[in-house]
Amino acid sequence: MTEGNFVDYVKMHVTSGKGGQGSTHLHREKYLAKGGPDGGDGGRGGHVILRGNSNLWTLIHLKFKRHIRAGHGGNGSSGRSTGADGEDMYVEVPLGTVVRDTETNEVLFEITKDGEEKIVAQGGKGGRGNWHFKSSTNQTPRYAQPGIPMEQKDITLELKLLADVGLVGFPNAGKSTLLSVITSAKPKIADYEFTTLKPNLGIVKHRDFQSFIMADIPGIIEGAAEGKGLGYYFLRHIERNSILLFLIPADAPDIKKQYDILLDELRRYNPEMLDKDRFIAISKSDMLDDELQAELKVELDNNLPIPYVFISSVAQQGLMELKDLLWQALNN
Structure with a gap:
């Protein structure tokens, strides 16, 4: 999926169908001048329904x-x-x-299962025909109920990557x-910050034809939880991930400090993220003899509270060890 095709935020206006009008028809046929009321009910207005589709990865089609x-309900007619x-x-x-x-920013619901259906705008109920209102004192009612009006709503769709x-x-x-080395994804790569402006997904192939999905989001900077940089907008994409893999380059001035800053941004955005399994990959380790x-390993063993692994995407070092670590954690 190219970067321009990834759409994860859409606003739309939804309108359900209005209910049909109940009929006021009075029964008439040959030799029966006054057959009484037989007006039928109006039909239900159409719903606007959101349905989960596991074959979709983006909101670009919307x-x-x-x-x-949605369609309007039909009016009732004679013969009930x-x-x-x-x-x-x-x-x-x-x-x-x-x-x-x-308007309110209230979360209405979430779609997380294939085929799951949720009504976002309820169709209006059809009005009752005049035969419902006949009685001993009113044998020929000439009125019926109108249908319930349509429902209109402005909604926002936000995608959180699974x-x-x-x-x-x-x-x-x-x-x-x-991501480009261990999956078939082709994200944009360049030697400057914020090369990645949209999340990328890739399928990691593991031993014995097994696989798992990895997501790459735009880089986080200090203060992302307050909206600095691009982090606030995309942090929601890692809320649903089972495992968080912190990537810190080997030439970082202080690996432990960088990890603490990243962890603190996640905590300030959503404290529940700290309940996830976490690992650290020391990238660009081909620069180290x-x-x-x-020496760095001794320092990290004393300072880092979670498992870590040295990798180099360019030199293809430590990648199988990383995949084994992630696969074992996913299956535990």
């Missing part, structure tokens, strides 16, 4: 669909015939979609390079 309208129900409008969304009310492993790191830490790596 990017230019700003208005979604009920009007036709309005056509429901189904909107397919990827798994991990959060639906909010645009991935097994989420990559966390500062800009230019090598996240996109790692054996002696430097041994």
Whole structure:
């Protein structure tokens, strides 16, 4: 998936169908001048329904669909015939979609399962025909109920990626390079910060035809939880990841300090993120000779509270060890 095709935020206006009018028909046929009321009920208005689709990974198909309208219910007719129900409008969304009310910012619901259906705008109920209102004192009612009006709503769709492993790191830490090496994804790679402006997904192939999904999000900077940089906008994409893999380059001035800053940004954004399994990958370790790596290993063993592994995406070092570590954690 190219960067321009990844859409994870869409606003739209949804309108359900209005209910059909109940009929005021009075029964008439040959030799029966006054047969009494037989007006049928109006049909139900169509719903606007969101449905989960596991084959979708982005909201790009909804990017230019700003208005979604369901069909109106048909009016009742003679012979107590009920009007036709309005056509429901189904909107397919990827798994991990959060639906909010645009005006209040309230979360209405989330779609997390394939085929899961949620009504976002309820169709109006059809009005009752006049035969419902006949009585001993009113044998020929000439009125019926109108249908319930349609429902209109402004909604916002936000996609939270469903991935097994989420990559966390500062800009230019090598996240996109790692994703491009161990998956078939082709993220944009360059030697400057914020090369990645959109999240990327890749499928990591492991031993014995096994696989798991890895997500690369734009780099986090200090203050991201307050909206600095790009972090605040994309931090939601790692809320659903089972494992967080912190990527810190070997030439960082203080690896432990960088890890603490990243962890603190996640905590300030959502404290529940700290409940996830966490690992550290020391990237660009091909710059270290054996002696430097041994010294750094002693320092990290004393300071880092979680497992770590030295890797180099360019030199293809430590990648199988990293995949084994992640696969074991996912299956535990």
